[in-house]
Structures are given as C-alpha cells and as structure tokens.
Amino acid sequence: MSHVMNTYMRQPVAFVRGQGCRLYDAAGREYLDALAGLAVNTLGHNHPRLVRALSEQIGRLLHHSNLFQAPLQESAADRIAEITGLDEVFFCNSGLEANECAIKIARRYGHERGVAEPAIVVMERAFHGRSLATLSAGGSRKVQAGFEPLVQGFVRVPLNDLEAVRQVAARNRNVVAVFVEPIQGEGGIHPARLDYLRGLREICDANEWLLMCDEVQCGLGRTGRWFVYQHAEVRPEVVTIAKGLAGGVPAGACVAGGRARGVLKPGSHGSTFGGNPLAMTGVITTIDVIREEGLLENAVRVGDAIREGLRAALATTAGVVEVRGMGMMIGVELDRPCGELVGRALEAGLVVNVTAERVIRILPPLVLSEAEGREVVERLVPLVRAFLAGARPQTSAAA
Ligand code: PLP
Numbered sequence: 294m295s296h297v298m299n300t301y302m303r304q305p306v307a308f309v310r311g312q313g314c315r316l317y318d319a320a321g322r323e324y325l326d327a328l329a330g331l332a333v334n335t336l337g338h339n340h341p342r343l344v345r346a347l348s349e350q351i352g353r354l355l356h357h358s359n360l361f362q363a364p365l366q367e368s369a370a371d372r373i374a375e376i377t378g379l380d381e382v383f384f385c386n387s388g389l390e391a392n393e394c395a396i397k398i399a400r401r402y403g404h405e406r407g408v409a410e411p412a413i414v415v416m417e418r419a420f421h422g423r424s425l426a427t428l429s430a431g432g433s434r435k436v437q438a439g440f441e442p443l444v445q446g447f448v449r450v451p452l453n454d455l456e457a458v459r460q461v462a463a464r465n466r467n468v469v470a471v472f473v474e475p476i477q478g479e480g481g482i483h484p485a486r487l488d489y490l491r492g493l494r495e496i497c498d499a500n501e502w503l504l505m506c507d508e509v510q511c512g513l514g515r516t517g518r519w520f521v522y523q524h525a526e527v528r529p530e531v532v533t534i535a536k537g538l539a540g541g542v543p544a545g546a547c548v549a550g551g552r553a554r555g556v557l558k559p560g561s562h563g564s565t566f567g568g569n570p571l572a573m574t575g576v577i578t579t580i581d582v583i584r585e586e587g588l589l590e591n592a593v594r595v596g597d598a599i600r601e602g603l604r605a606a607l608a609t610t611a612g613v614v615e616v617r618g619m620g621m622m623i624g625v626e627l628d629r630p631c632g633e634l635v636g637r638a639l640e641a642g643l644v645v646n647v648t649a650e651r652v653i654r655i656l657p658p659l660v661l662s663e664a665e666g667r668e669v670v671e672r673l674v675p676l677v678r679a680f681l682a683g684a685r686p687q688t689s690a691a692a
Pocket residue numbers: 386387388389390392420421422423474478479507508509510511535536
C-alpha cells in the first residue's frame with residue numbers, strides 16, 4: 294500500500310531526470326515537455342544558471358526565518374516591483390497562499406474604510422486554490438463540494454460581463470475589490486477581454502475598490518508580457534504570482550501598490566518559509582534569465598506558432614471547437630471529454646494536460662524552441678484526430 298494520501302489521479306509514468314524541454318523516465322524513455330509541471334519549470338529542466346545559483350545558495354545558507362533582515366528578499370522584491378509596476382511584495386510558498394494574502398488585503402482595506410463585512414467580486418469558472426478561502430472564491434462547485442460551510446464574502450459574476458459588475462456596484466455597498474484571473478487556467482484557458490480588464494479598472498476607480506489579478510498561472514512572461522494586465526495597459530492594486538516564479542522551487546508572491554499599499558502591517562500576516570533564501574535565489578535567477586535570454590519574445594514567437602500550427606492542422610477536424618490562448622498558454626477545446634488524451638500523448642512521448650474535461654492545455658517551458666514547438670504540433674495533431682475519429686492513434690513519435 295502507498296502511504297501517500299490518495300488525492301491525485303496520477304499517470305503511470307515517473308520522471309527521474311530532465312534536460313531543457315525533455316523529461317526522461319527510469320527506463321531512459323524521452324518525453325517532450327509541453328506542460329512545464331503546470332507552468333512551473335519556466336526555464337525548462339536543469340538550466341545551468343539556475344542549477345549553479347541554487348547549488349551555491351544551498352551550500353551558503355538555506356534558511357534563517359523572517360525574524361531577521363533578508364537581503365535576498367530585498368533583491369527579489371526589487372525585481373518584482375520593477376516587472377509588476379507595484380510597490381511591495383509579501384513572499385509565500387504557493388499560489389493559494391498568495392491569494393489568501395490578497396483576500397486578507399481586501400478585507401483589511403474594507404475594514405479601514407468602515408465596511409464591517411467586506412465582500413469581493415469573483416468570477417464564474419475561476420480557480421484560486423484549494424484552501425477554504427480560495428476554494429470559496431473560486432467558481433467550481435466540484436472543488437467546493439464536501440468542504441462546506443464555505444467562507445463568506447464573495448459575490449460571483451460571469452467573466453467578461455461588465456454589466457454584471459456594474460449591477461453589483463449599484464446593489465452591494467459591502468464590495469471592496471474585484472478578483473480576476475486575466476486568463477482562466479484551470480477553468481479551460483478562457484481569456485478576459487482586454488477591454489473588459491480596462492472596464493474593471495474604471496469600475497474599481499469609480500468605487501474605490503481594489504483591482505486584484507490572480508496571475509499565478511498566466512503571469513511571469515508566459516503571454517509575452519510579464520503580466521497579462523499589461524496587455525490591457527491597466528495597473529491593478531494587487532497581483533498574485535507563484536508557479537513559475539522560482540523556476541521550480543516553491544515560491545509565491547502577493548504584490549501590492551496604490552490603495553493596497555501599506556494595508557498589511559507588522560503582525561498582520563506571515564509565513565515561516567516565505568522568502569526563504571533558496572526560493573529567493575530561484576526568483577532572482579528566473580527573472581534575470583527570462584530577461585537575458587529574451588524569453589518574453591520567445592513565448593510570443595513559439596507560442597503563436599504552436600497556436601497557428603494547431604489551428605491550421607485542425608481547421609477541418611470535426612469535434613475541435615477552438616484553439617485559443619495567448620503566447621505559451623494554449624487551450625484546444627474539443628466537443629467532448631478528452632481526459633484520456635493525456636495518457637495517449639504520454640505513450641507518444643508528449644506531456645500535456647486536460648482541464649475543464651474537454652480542453653487540452655499546453656503550458657511549455659518558456660525556453661521551448663521553434664523546432665520543439667513544431668514537434669508539439671506534429672505529435673499532438675494525429676492524437677487529436679485519432680481520438681475524435683474514435684480510433685487509437687497509429688503514430689508513435691516516442692524516442
Ligand atoms: N491561482 C491560479 C490561477 C492557479 O492556476 C492555481 C493553481 O493551479 C492557484 C491559484 C493555486 O496555486 P497553488 O497550487 O500553488 O496553491
């Protein structure tokens with residue numbers, strides 16, 4: 294019997310090594326990684342800069358707690374302030390923790406303004422994590438089921454519907470913030486329209502609400518800008534980041550500016566591991582390498598080529614609803630549940646994922662080359678066609 298708690302549906306493959314965008318199992322079989330550990334391995338596997346920096350830090354100092362000065366946090370926070378355009382960073386270890394911090398900022402901001410029961414506008418189909426507050430903020434009944442009573446104080450509206458938010462503003466005096474994933478990831482790669490994000494900014498300004506963006510999955514360069522809100526040329530008060538932030542070392546950040554700056558004070562929030570020297574070395578190196586290797590440009594070039602390639606190849610395939618996304622955050626929606634494609638792709642040497650039951654999700658490392666991008670398309674297309682035709686695929690591109 295396995296002593297690991299049975300909370301995941303795992304594929305029957307164990308990776309033991311990675312190099313660039315390739316993963317290897319114990320038998321030495323090679324897989325092309327088009328998932329990056331769910332948007333985590335920003336720099337691919339075994340990136341020499343990251344390996345060297347982390348190894349040196351492990352040999353120097355692994356942990357010192359937040360009771361003392363933290364110069365590596367200062368360096369990492371300077372970089373995050375620069376790329377977000379915001380002012381102050383709370384470091385934690387995961388996406389849900391970054392979002393808990395955002396929710397606490399919104400509530401505290403509300404209390405400072407005399408709102409006794411502050412509420413936050415959240416979106417249908419959203420995913421913000423699996424703690425009680427973040428699953429309550431999310432829009433999936435499946436994620437919430439069995440964990441009631443839910444945390445109160447969330448008002449749910451459909452994504453991309455400004456009128457719904459305006460109606461909440463007119464009716465509900467307790468609202469203090471809007472919380473949105475600029476591209477919904479777990480929900481099925483659904484982008485917020487850029488004019489919708491601009492409209493949210495206007496509504497938040499008119500009501501002195503906080504605009505809070507969960508960029509845990511879509512942020513940090515994946516769409517060709519550091520953050521999706523930058524495509525809309527708006528600046529939120531709060532941004533949450535995690536996943537790819539430290540290239541594979543657990544790290545999260547809740548970043549605040551404008552009206553949200555200074556809301557949390559000494560004693561109002563904390564984390565034992567948050568901002569740990571190893572994680573901060575990961576953050577600093579990841580951001581520096583993204584800049585120095587031109588990975589924002591690469592995400593657009595290669596990501597667009599993958600989307601175009603998939604669109605062209607699947608244009609006449611019945612059962613393909615849409616190929617969508619931005620940069621290296623790509624979803625292929627089919628007209629039927631397609632979870633079994635994940636296993637078939639593994640058999641063909643390709644790592645992808647299926648979310649929202651019928652959306653194939655592609656989130657490669659930002660270092661994926663153009664040739665590897667073509668390989669993703671060449672491996673995936675026959676699998677999708679065969680699946681939709683109800684047949685087992687004939688091709689196996691595995692090494
Ligand atoms: N927010 C978004 C948009 C996510 O996609 C996720 C994870 O998939 C989370 C939050 C939760 O992050 P974590 O699993 O690190 O807690």
